[in-house]
Amino acid sequence: MSREKVKIFPLVLSTGLISCVATALMAWVFLITEKPIAAAQQMKNTAALSQVLPAFDNQPTQEAATFGSVTFYAARKNGQITGFAGETVTTKGYAGEVSILAGLKPDGTITTVLVTKQSETPGLGTVVCERIRKKTLSGLLAGKKETGLPPNRILDQFNGMKTEAGQTPWAVKKDGGNLDAVTGATITSRAVGGAVFAIAETFARNREQLLKEKNQ
Secondary structure: OOHHHHHHHHHHHHHHHHHHHHHHHHHHHHHHHHHHHHHHHHHHHHHHHHHHOOOOOOOHHHOEEEEOOEEEEEEEEOOEEEEEEEEEEEEEEOOEEEEEEEEEOOOOOEEEEEEEEOOOOOOOHHHHHOOOOOOOHHHHHHOOOOOOOOOOHHHHOOOOOOOOOOOOOOOEHHHOOOEOOOOOOHHHHHHHHHHHHHHHHHHHHHHHHHHHHHHO
8 A cells, every 4th residue: 555545544534534523513503403493483473473463362373374375374362263464475576585474354454564574775675675663852752652563654555455366466656556666666666565465366366265274
């Protein structure tokens, strides 16, 4: 055996051992963090749902039904359905995916819209998506505490709206529709409007099935 081969063998062996140890450590870290991460995600999902749903005493995430690209979660109070939350993701945002969560009454009327994930342009697309409470000097001096979701004129315009199955998709005014948009963020406004419509229209098409399944 040549000197070169003698030198290479320990190097290969040590590299292999290091790889095995690193893999084992990664697997161990995954195992000990898997449950905490899942629990944290569950809490995050429940918190988001509580912002768009009426009061509930069930676990909406355990009562999910998916139709195409939209997933619905049922809210119950004393066993009775009080509302639904529809969730979908659109890839038509200016910077990519935008995740939408919308609360609906059992008749399909939208109550609240929330953007749960986005990476739109700060100061433009984020104006469409974010709910940020603006603090005023008078409010601070008065010690006024505001509750509920911060307002957002684009997201709040959907409150009270509903659609029927097969209805023409909603559009922003620039495209001949009735929806307001943020100047300079038309693409984001379109994406949000399209996603909210998808939730409402999908609910309309599957309303009877959703109510029947959840009441069984």
